[in-house]
Amino acid sequence: MKILLVEDDEVLITVLTKSLTAQHYIVDVVKDGETGWTYGATFEYDLILLDIMLPKLDGIRLCQRFRAEGYTTPILLLTAQNSCTAKVNGLDAGADDYVVKPFDAPELIARIRALLRRSQVNSFPLLTWGDLLLNPSTCEVSYNSQPLTLTNKEYELLELMMRDSQHLLSADEILDRLWSSDEFPSEATVRSHIRRLRQKLVAVGAPADFITTVHGRGYCLKAQEPQGEDPSEVTTSSEMEPLNPLSEVTGIIGDRSSEQQAQYLAFLNQLWSTSKSQCLEQLGILLHVLQSLQSGTCNQQLQTQAQQTAHKLAGTLGTLGLTLGMQLAHQLEGLLGSQLPMPVQRVEMLSALLLALEQAIQNTNSIHHAPAAAIASIAPSSSPVGDSNMGTKVMIVDDDIEYLRSLPQLLEPWGFSVTTLADPLEFWSVLEAMSPDVLVLDVNMPQINGIELCQALRNNLTWRRLPVLFLSIMTDMNTQNLAFSAGADDYLCKPVVGKDLANRILNRLKRVSAWVESY
Amino acid sequence: MPTKRILIVDDEESIQIVVQFGIQMTTDWVVLAASSGSKGIQMARTERPDVILLDASMPEMDGIATFHALHSYPETAEIPVIFLTAKAQTSDQKKFSDLGVSGVITKPFNSLYLPDRIVKLLDWSL
Numbered sequence: 001m002k003i004l005l006v007e008d009d010e011v012l013i014t015v016l017t018k019s020l021t022a023q024h025y026i027v028d029v030v031k032d033g034e035t036g037w038t039y040g041a042t043f044e045y046d047l048i049l050l051d052i053m054l055p056k057l058d059g060i061r062l063c064q065r066f067r068a069e070g071y072t073t074p075i076l077l078l079t080a081q082n083s084c085t086a087k088v089n090g091l092d093a094g095a096d097d098y099v100v101k102p103f104d105a106p107e108l109i110a111r112i113r114a115l116l117r118r119s120q121v122n123s124f125p126l127l128t129w130g131d132l133l134l135n136p137s138t139c140e141v142s143y144n145s146q147p148l149t150l151t152n153k154e155y156e157l158l159e160l161m162m163r164d165s166q167h168l169l170s171a172d173e174i175l176d177r178l179w180s181s182d183e184f185p186s187e188a189t190v191r192s193h194i195r196r197l198r199q200k201l202v203a204v205g206a207p208a209d210f211i212t213t214v215h216g217r218g219y220c221l222k223a224q225e226p227q228g229e230d231p232s233e234v235t236t237s238s239e240m241e242p243l244n245p246l247s248e249v250t251g252i253i254g255d256r257s258s259e260q261q262a263q264y265l266a267f268l269n270q271l272w273s274t275s276k277s278q279c280l281e282q283l284g285i286l287l288h289v290l291q292s293l294q295s296g297t298c299n300q301q302l303q304t305q306a307q308q309t310a311h312k313l314a315g316t317l318g319t320l321g322l323t324l325g326m327q328l329a330h331q332l333e334g335l336l337g338s339q340l341p342m343p344v345q346r347v348e349m350l351s352a353l354l355l356a357l358e359q360a361i362q363n364t365n366s367i368h369h370a371p372a373a374a375i376a377s378i379a380p381s382s383s384p385v386g387d388s389n390m391g392t393k394v395m396i397v398d399d400d401i402e403y404l405r406s407l408p409q410l411l412e413p414w415g416f417s418v419t420t421l422a423d424p425l426e427f428w429s430v431l432e433a434m435s436p437d438v439l440v441l442d443v444n445m446p447q448i449n450g451i452e453l454c455q456a457l458r459n460n461l462t463w464r465r466l467p468v469l470f471l472s473i474m475t476d477m478n479t480q481n482l483a484f485s486a487g488a489d490d491y492l493c494k495p496v497v498g499k500d501l502a503n504r505i506l507n508r509l510k511r512v513s514a515w516v517e518s519y
Numbered sequence: 520m521p522t523k524r525i526l527i528v529d530d531e532e533s534i535q536i537v538v539q540f541g542i543q544m545t546t547d548w549v550v551l552a553a554s555s556g557s558k559g560i561q562m563a564r565t566e567r568p569d570v571i572l573l574d575a576s577m578p579e580m581d582g583i584a585t586f587h588a589l590h591s592y593p594e595t596a597e598i599p600v601i602f603l604t605a606k607a608q609t610s611d612q613k614k615f616s617d618l619g620v621s622g623v624i625t626k627p628f629n630s631l632y633l634p635d636r637i638v639k640l641l642d643w644s645l
Binding site for chain 2: 261267268274275308314319371
């Protein structure tokens with residue numbers, strides 16, 4: 001978010017700039033009203049902080065000029081004048097808020113956040129996009145409850161994309177919005193930040209195209225899957241079922257007419273009017289648990305109950321068409337799975353999420369979209385590649401626990417029996433116990449890395465012929481060469497689609513069985 | 520051919536209502552509802568539905584315990600069960616798969632399309 005500070009007091013400029021940049025705002029500073037007009041009319045700002053007593057053009061007249069010319073940028077006036085008249089004059093001139101000097105920096109920042117919320121499409125105190133959560137008040141970002149450590153610019157870039165999720169942002173627009181007017185970075189800088197941001201998102205389980213590039217036009221956040229659809233489950237379904245899964249029932253049950261859809265939406269709205277209070281009651285339970293977490297009196301049973309409540313609330317809100325509420329409740333569910341005692345930052349995030357969820361429920365008076373038509377449904381016994389994979393044992397070693405959790409889901413629909421291991425120190429005991437048919441290894445792991453494990457396997461008479469595939473975020477040729485030198489049979493880069501991983505495993509197994517048959 | 524009878528077992532009344540509305544709007548199936556595992560078992564034993572839609576997480580007697588109980592009665596052991604759950608985790612999917620359920624439908628869902636999903640999962644010919 002970019003702020004124009006129009007202030008001629010050097011000390012205040014230093015203090016304000018420091019406070020604002022600490023909150024990840026980009027700040028342009030000008031010291032007189034006329035330059036303030038030039039900057040405000042030339043560049044795009046999310047907010048203007050305007051002192052009243054300025055040389056050349058005072059803040060009141062500058063504010064009036066902005067409004068007369070049709071600029072709707074939020075304006076917050078700063079002044080030493082505490083009289084009622086001064087405040088009225090300022091607000092009547094078109095200012096959105098008025099802060100009297102001396103002021104508390106935290107209060108000023110909170111007022112800025114409030115003004116920025118009002119001017120955004122998303123007026124909730126938290127920003128969410130699928131499993132991504134950004135808290136502007138604490139500058140914390142998480143993906144599927146996994147915290148993300150971002151540089152200032154990466155944070156600002158992500159916040160910009162989440163706030164402006166409705167349209168593509170070109171490199172020029174990003175440069176304009178995220179760098180101050182006296183900096184001149186190039187488009188390559190933007191590309192570099194996007195690349196690093198993508199890597200960090202992928203490392204916590206986001207898809208590689210979470211930030212989508214539209215060549216020649218710009219960047220945006222990937223449109224979220226329709227509710228109730230998990231990409232891996234959709235992949236599964238598309239492998240298992242005909243392209244039109246409704247084909248065999250067309251004419252029996254029939255398609256859904258727009259009239260039926262409209263009736264369904266009307267029904268959801270009617271139901272919401274009675275369900276809203278029940279959802280708020282469930283929220284009350286969660287608030288009670290939050291209080292016990294804050295006071296350190298929460299026990300595991302209470303936390304587990306709260307987690308289950310959040311889980312059910314997510315299901316109900318989603319089924320009623322409240323997507324934001326569902327996402328927030330899922331985030332809560334994830335956080336409530338933390339071990340006790342819960343770290344302070346997590347409790348704070350929990351508090352912010354509950355506040356946002358309460359607002360989401362309270363502020364929803366009507367539902368505009370029913371949940372999407374597609375329903376994720378899993379028939380556990382189906383195997384798209386055929387029953388020949390049944391019983392093939394795959395062992396996956398990766399210290400990234402969250403990523404590890406997603407892999408069996410990708411492979412089991414193909415009939416593989418998957419064992420996962422997060423601690424490479426347990427490798428040999430688990431290997432002996434499971435006796436897998438193929439091994440999938442991450443490269444970078446603590447204590448012992450995947451390449452060392454592969455080398456050890458190749459030096460072991462019992463396991464030297466075990467097919468080994470590497471699955472890593474490292475895309476450089478050097479790492480790949482090291483892996484193949486250590487005896488790897490294949491190397492894939494994260495993230496990976498289930499079908500690709502399954503096919504590579506199968507190909508490797510076919511090669512092994514062909515080799516065995518030839519002997 | 521007699522029409523299908525669906526039993527929804529979910530402690531959330533709103534989910535029961537959504538399921539009933541969607542199914543009855545698009546089919547002539549009969550929808551029965553129970554708000555707990557124990558009531559669901561009782562109803563299944565007396566009504567003998569063609570399928571049970573079972574919420575995975577319910578207080579007192581959760582979906583898995585209810586499923587096991589259904590299997591212990593000869594009159595309900597063969598009734599197909601489809602679990603309803605919000606955003607199934609991998610460990611939950613494996614758990615349900617190992618149980619031998621006929622399918623899992625994740626919330627949220629648009630219940631206008633529930634009949635299609637049920638027909639597909641159970642391979643009903645209508």
